[in-house]
Amino acid sequence: xxxxSATEQQQDSTRARMQAMGRAARAAARLMAxxxxxxxxxxxxxxxxxxxxxxxxxxxANAKDMQHGRDSGLDAALLDRLELTDARIDGMIEGLNxxxxxxxxxxxxxxxxxxxxxxxxxKMRVPLGVIGIIYESRPNVTIxxxxxxxxxxxxxxxxxxxxALHSNGAIAACIxxxxxxxxxxxxxxxxxxxxxxxxxxxxxTMSEYVDVIVPRGGKGLIERISNDARVPVIKHLxxxxxxxxxxxxxxxxxxxxxxxxxxxRYGVCNAMExxxxxxxxxxxxxxxxxxxxxxxxxxxxxxxxxxxxxPDAQPASDEDWVTEYLAPVLSIRIVADMDAAMDxxxxxxxxxxxxxxTEDYTRARRFLAEVDSxxxxxxxxxxxxxxxxxxxxxxxxxxxxxIHARGPVGLEGLTSQxxxxxxxxxxxE
Amino acid sequence: xxxxSATEQQQDSTRARMQAMGRAARAAARLMAxxxxxxxxxxxxxxxxxxxxxxxxxxxANAKDMQHGRDSGLDAALLDRLELTDARIDGMIEGLNxxxxxxxxxxxxxxxxxxxxxxxxxKMRVPLGVIGIIYESRPNVTIxxxxxxxxxxxxxxxxxxxxALHSNGAIAACIxxxxxxxxxxxxxxxxxxxxxxxxxxxxxTMSEYVDVIVPRGGKGLIERISNDARVPVIKHLxxxxxxxxxxxxxxxxxxxxxxxxxxxRYGVCNAMExxxxxxxxxxxxxxxxxxxxxxxxxxxxxxxxxxxxxPDAQPASDEDWVTEYLAPVLSIRIVADMDAAMDxxxxxxxxxxxxxxTEDYTRARRFLAEVDSxxxxxxxxxxxxxxxxxxxxxxxxxxxxxIHARGPVGLEGLTSQxxxxxxxxxxxE
Numbered sequence: 001x002x003x004x005s006a007t008e009q010q011q012d013s014t015r016a017r018m019q020a021m022g023r024a025a026r027a028a029a030r031l032m033a034x035x036x037x038x039x040x041x042x043x044x045x046x047x048x049x050x051x052x053x054x055x056x057x058x059x060x061a062n063a064k065d066m067q068h069g070r071d072s073g074l075d076a077a078l079l080d081r082l083e084l085t086d087a088r089i090d091g092m093i094e095g096l097n098x099x100x101x102x103x104x105x106x107x108x109x110x111x112x113x114x115x116x117x118x119x120x121x122x123k124m125r126v127p128l129g130v131i132g133i134i135y136e137s138r139p140n141v142t143i144x145x146x147x148x149x150x151x152x153x154x155x156x157x158x159x160x161x162x163x164a165l166h167s168n169g170a171i172a173a174c175i176x177x178x179x180x181x182x183x184x185x186x187x188x189x190x191x192x193x194x195x196x197x198x199x200x201x202x203x204x205t206m207s208e209y210v211d212v213i214v215p216r217g218g219k220g221l222i223e224r225i226s227n228d229a230r231v232p233v234i235k236h237l238x239x240x241x242x243x244x245x246x247x248x249x250x251x252x253x254x255x256x257x258x259x260x261x262x263x264x265r266y267g268v269c270n271a272m273e274x275x276x277x278x279x280x281x282x283x284x285x286x287x288x289x290x291x292x293x294x295x296x297x298x299x300x301x302x303x304x305x306x307x308x309x310x311p312d313a314q315p316a317s318d319e320d321w322v323t324e325y326l327a328p329v330l331s332i333r334i335v336a337d338m339d340a341a342m343d344x345x346x347x348x349x350x351x352x353x354x355x356x357x358t359e360d361y362t363r364a365r366r367f368l369a370e371v372d373s374x375x376x377x378x379x380x381x382x383x384x385x386x387x388x389x390x391x392x393x394x395x396x397x398x399x400x401x402x403i404h405a406r407g408p409v410g411l412e413g414l415t416s417q418x419x420x421x422x423x424x425x426x427x428x429e
Numbered sequence: 430x431x432x433x434s435a436t437e438q439q440q441d442s443t444r445a446r447m448q449a450m451g452r453a454a455r456a457a458a459r460l461m462a463x464x465x466x467x468x469x470x471x472x473x474x475x476x477x478x479x480x481x482x483x484x485x486x487x488x489x490a491n492a493k494d495m496q497h498g499r500d501s502g503l504d505a506a507l508l509d510r511l512e513l514t515d516a517r518i519d520g521m522i523e524g525l526n527x528x529x530x531x532x533x534x535x536x537x538x539x540x541x542x543x544x545x546x547x548x549x550x551x552k553m554r555v556p557l558g559v560i561g562i563i564y565e566s567r568p569n570v571t572i573x574x575x576x577x578x579x580x581x582x583x584x585x586x587x588x589x590x591x592x593a594l595h596s597n598g599a600i601a602a603c604i605x606x607x608x609x610x611x612x613x614x615x616x617x618x619x620x621x622x623x624x625x626x627x628x629x630x631x632x633x634t635m636s637e638y639v640d641v642i643v644p645r646g647g648k649g650l651i652e653r654i655s656n657d658a659r660v661p662v663i664k665h666l667x668x669x670x671x672x673x674x675x676x677x678x679x680x681x682x683x684x685x686x687x688x689x690x691x692x693x694r695y696g697v698c699n700a701m702e703x704x705x706x707x708x709x710x711x712x713x714x715x716x717x718x719x720x721x722x723x724x725x726x727x728x729x730x731x732x733x734x735x736x737x738x739x740p741d742a743q744p745a746s747d748e749d750w751v752t753e754y755l756a757p758v759l760s761i762r763i764v765a766d767m768d769a770a771m772d773x774x775x776x777x778x779x780x781x782x783x784x785x786x787t788e789d790y791t792r793a794r795r796f797l798a799e800v801d802s803x804x805x806x807x808x809x810x811x812x813x814x815x816x817x818x819x820x821x822x823x824x825x826x827x828x829x830x831x832i833h834a835r836g837p838v839g840l841e842g843l844t845s846q847x848x849x850x851x852x853x854x855x856x857x858e
Contacts (some may be wrong), residue, residue, distance in 0.1 A: 034799050119809050128831050211831050232832040253854035260856035288672050369461050369848050378854025380548050402557050403661040404833040407848045419836045420797050423809025425682035426691035
């Protein structure tokens with residue numbers, strides 16, 4: 001037997017195993033869809049208790065992954081994300097209990113009204129069915145994703161990074177135990193325990209068993225999955241967020257928002273990456289802002305007009321306008337007016353979050369209506385674009401798609417609405 | 430130059446033209462998104478007037494397509510769908526004026542509330558952007574689709590069947606004239622005027638210019654497009670709809686609904702294709718129903734238990750449970766109870782529309798909650814699953830997807846909701 005056919009055999013067997021998981025998930029999804037709120041909450045609390053009880057097992061499994069990571073030369077940042085400290089386990093437990101406290105979206109009936117035919121028509125919120133989550137090294141995503149999918153009545157297939165294989169397996173054991181204690185099907189949450197990449201290929205193409213894929217990770221992973229998927233994908237690509245300081249901005253608000261949006265945290269998708277400033281106010285706001293950024297160690301890259309006011313700024317290239325730095329770097333562009341700012345945003349934004357700082361009523365209304373991003377703000381920091389800040393309780397990700405869920409995706413984004421009709425024997429004439 | 434490279438050159442040039450259309454559509458979409466309701470309605474009315482004024486041109490163009498269709502041997506049914514009679518032009522004009530009368534979904538703000546941080550958070554309904562419609566021979570779809578996309582503030586690229594090329598071109602001329610009269614960009618509605626199939630390939634993969642594809646036509650077309658698309662697809666595959674007559678059904682309602690759902694119209698996606706009957710009531714309802722179906726010329730195919738009660742029924746094969754007849758044919762299965770009916774539906778339904786006939790409160794509630802289809806009904810004919818009956822005014826299709834729009838898709842399904850934030854200078858602490 002040569003190597004190629006051995007690989008092919010392995011791929012076939014992985015595919016067969018994924019199909020079996022899919023079938024089990026589809027069957028579990030029917031039971032999950034009719035599970036009542038109390039049972040789902042009991043499962044979430046039971047999983048939390050299991051995590052607490054099985055800390056030694058979690059530590060042992062994580063130690064294996066950490067050792068393997070060090071042996072294979074993972075860098076310090078990845079090792080840090082991989083580590084399951086006691087504080088992180090506390091965080092997972094707290095997250096589970098918080099999700100249990102959220103209102104159950106399933107079964108909500110809205111817009112119930114009579115039609116001229118006599119039928120009473122409405123919409124009912126129902127689970128999507130089977131959700132596939134593909135993510136990278138952080139093992140706590142296993143719990144975040146599982147808890148949201150469980151509460152929203154979905155079955156889940158989770159495929160974590162190969163670096164976290166043992167940790168994810170130990171977490172899966174806690175989930176299975178919790179589901180069992182609550183009387184829910186164990187296949188409601190399944191963790192893929194193979195590192196074979198054919199598992200991902202199978203997951204994203206078996207549309208008979210999987211209703212939606214949520215990839216979480218770097219842009220490369222998400223683009224690869226989106227290109228190959230035959231199942232709908234809820235995805236988040238870049239977070240190239242803009243703040244536009246209008247010439248009718250309140251200077252104090254402009255200073256605070258532009259500083260906060262960049263420097264509150266650097267490695268997050270809702271941080272500002274490009275600051276747009278109206279020509280008429282640039283001289284007043286940029287010097288003070290530049291000094292504040294410098295003090296925080298933020299590297300500035302500006303257009304020519306910016307550099308005339310902020311001589312320390314490096315020249316910005318076209319590449320800068322489409323770069324998500326996720327770092328203490330900021331590009332600055334001076335624009336003629338709000339229309340020019342909106343043109344820049346339409347061309348370069350990733351559609352995540354944009355904010356205008358202005359006291360002008362008509363401009364605020366226009367910016368809100370015309371900027372085509374998942375969150376559009378007036379006089380607020382882009383850093384608010386977040387599931388917790390929006391009151392969703394938790395988020396499975398931030399969608400930069402326009403279809404289905406947009407922006408922070410919480411429980412509601414994991415459901416759909418079907419039409420329901422109450423009749424008394426009505427027929428079409 | 431050999432044939433292959435000539436074909437390749439043609440494909441390259443088609444792709445380049447589609448890209449140019451995409452760029453123009455993207456630019457037009459920004460203008461359409463901010464067009465006010467009055468302007469959009471004026472355009473719809475102006476297009477209606479143009480259709481009325483240009484009846485001679487429409488007739489001449491349609492005559493060319495009809496002649497070409499006859500010459501190339503199109504069958505009578507296809508020729509009928511292709512024909513633009515005066516009555517059909519009246520229908521298009523009426524449709525345009527009806528869409529003008531519908532409320533504008535764009536800009537609707539909902540769920541506006543203050544968060545603990547002080548920001549005021551809400552959702553705003555906005556157009557999707559650029560919508561690609563791919564459809565088969567009926568030229569009136571050009572107007573249906575264009576009017577709904579226009580009213581919902583989207584730009585549209587329409588690609589009709591090659592049989593209707595001249596008719597679609599003549600309709601496009603009316604649309605362009607109407608858009609111009611209202612001061613809207615002509616690229617807001619573009620009709621692809623090439624029969625090169627590479628045009629479809631380009632449309633469904635240029636995700637930078639097209640936000641969603643809506644294919645309308647046979648299952649083969651829709652499956653092909655879904656498989657190859659790199660852009661989200663709102664699709665409708667089968668309509669394998671079920672009526673389940675429970676043993677606690679009102680006999681009169683059961684008879685009327687089961688007869689209406691099958692025989693009101695045969696070639697429609699919301700017609701019943703399989704009748705499920707509880708064992709305990711089959712003897713009471715099936716003979717009368719079978720007689721009524723026979724009188725209407727409906728061919729019956731039944732399970733063994735059905736054939737014991739209805740001897741004229743042919744035996745139903747497994748293939749029958751997954752067949753959308755779109756014809757006077759009905760499969761009938763006797764089941765033990767509602768759970769068995771729901772199992773059958775879970776296994777064989779296409780997720781379009783199912784109805785239960787029962788007077789039992791708890792069963793009605795369970796059927797509504799647990800059956801996972803885009804429309805689920807109690808004591809009503811499946812024939813009500815329709816955009817007009819649901820009060821959407823018109824529909825661009827009926828989605829059997831779970832993501833985004835589900836069931837009849839009207840104006841709202843052609844929009845998305847973005848988050849909006851009103852602040853007073855708030856920053857994250």
